[in-house]
Amino acid sequence: MPVITYREALRHAMSEEIERDPNVVLMGEEVGQFNGAYKVSEGMLAKYGPKRIIDTPISEAGFIGMGVGAAMLGVRPIMELMFFSFYSVAFDQIFNNAANIRYMSGGLINCPIVLRGPANGGTNVGATHSHTPESIAAYHPGIKVVVPSNAYDAKGLMKSAIRDNDPVLFMENTMLYGESCEVPDGEYLIPLGQANVMREGSQLSIIGHGRAIQMALKAADLLHEKHGVSVEVVDLRSIRPLDEETVLNSVKKTSRVLLVEEAKPFCSVSAMLACLIQEKAFDYLDAPVKRVTSIDSPAIYSPPLEKLQLPTVDRIYAAALDVLK
Numbered sequence: 001m002p003v004i005t006y007r008e009a010l011r012h013a014m015s016e017e018i019e020r021d022p023n024v025v026l027m028g029e030e031v032g033q034f035n036g037a038y039k040v041s042e043g044m045l046a047k048y049g050p051k052r053i054i055d056t057p058i059s060e061a062g063f064i065g066m067g068v069g070a071a072m073l074g075v076r077p078i079m080e081l082m083f084f085s086f087y088s089v090a091f092d093q094i095f096n097n098a099a100n101i102r103y104m105s106g107g108l109i110n111c112p113i114v115l116r117g118p119a120n121g122g123t124n125v126g127a128t129h130s131h132t133p134e135s136i137a138a139y140h141p142g143i144k145v146v147v148p149s150n151a152y153d154a155k156g157l158m159k160s161a162i163r164d165n166d167p168v169l170f171m172e173n174t175m176l177y178g179e180s181c182e183v184p185d186g187e188y189l190i191p192l193g194q195a196n197v198m199r200e201g202s203q204l205s206i207i208g209h210g211r212a213i214q215m216a217l218k219a220a221d222l223l224h225e226k227h228g229v230s231v232e233v234v235d236l237r238s239i240r241p242l243d244e245e246t247v248l249n250s251v252k253k254t255s256r257v258l259l260v261e262e263a264k265p266f267c268s269v270s271a272m273l274a275c276l277i278q279e280k281a282f283d284y285l286d287a288p289v290k291r292v293t294s295i296d297s298p299a300i301y302s303p304p305l306e307k308l309q310l311p312t313v314d315r316i317y318a319a320a321l322d323v324l325k
Helices: 006-020 044-048 060-072 084-098 134-138 151-163 212-227 244-254 269-284 303-309 313-323
Strands: 003-005 024-028 053-055 076-080 114-118 144-146 168-172 180-182 196-199 204-208 231-235 238-240 257-260 290-292
Touching: 003 006, 006 024, 006 044, 006 151, 024 060, 044 053, 060 076, 060 084, 076 151, 084 114, 084 134, 084 168, 114 151, 134 144, 134 168, 134 238, 134 269, 144 151, 151 168, 151 180, 196 212, 196 244, 204 212, 204 244, 204 313, 212 231, 212 257, 212 313, 231 244, 244 269, 257 269, 257 313, 269 290, 290 313
Parallel strands: 024 053, 024 076, 076 114, 114 168, 144 168, 204 231, 204 257, 257 290
Antiparallel strands: 003 180, 144 238, 196 231
């Protein structure tokens, strides 16, 4: 099985879907002639031409609105945001229009659009370019939210997202683009709403999504090496739909839970998970649910400070020991 990077996995997924379905197009700032701001779409313009790989003006409100309208008419646009922070410029188009059209049309009009791009801090680009808005997006019925943690999942989830008839916000991480793992050649799909147990364990569940999973796996190794603790790591993969069954089964198995995410703590995905566990698995808990999130302030510009603002292996390790007391 070939080893490829996260960015290559995304490129393979989009290319395969463009070849499979003539209605699939990629649109966004610099996706074509510049080969993508992060080189995710490298070579795609030369291969598929300007009718399938479309450079847009720097106007998220304009081109996201165009993509939503095109999706309503049967096109399957993949819209790249250079930073997911810019989703706010097209808030009305995404959450008022795309999210609601199937419901308001009685199922007569679908909106099969994918919005993709980096949604993360940690790259020292300041507070206005470092949002992790998965909880904001998932709040809206009609929107699906996907946050892959590795190249294998990125490809399978992207192909499923492109084929889905609802709007999918596909949130990537710039710090994962160069990370690699084994990814099969050719066709495979990962259903949206299917979590993955990345590591089996019996004494503690660490549950999260995105790059935080990579930190959690390293912390789990440390806990096992230093203390012999058996840690289960659950990767949500998608926030909405949410795989409640896998989450609750893990909690019932280990009875101790640590929730990890790179977003801010207030009204976050981990807050929703804590509520879910309290409501549906409270009697199985042997300790309070604990969370490790980004420190609750706008993204810090200073590189050494921003590294500490995000969940680190040390913070996850320390919090896990606290849960295990």
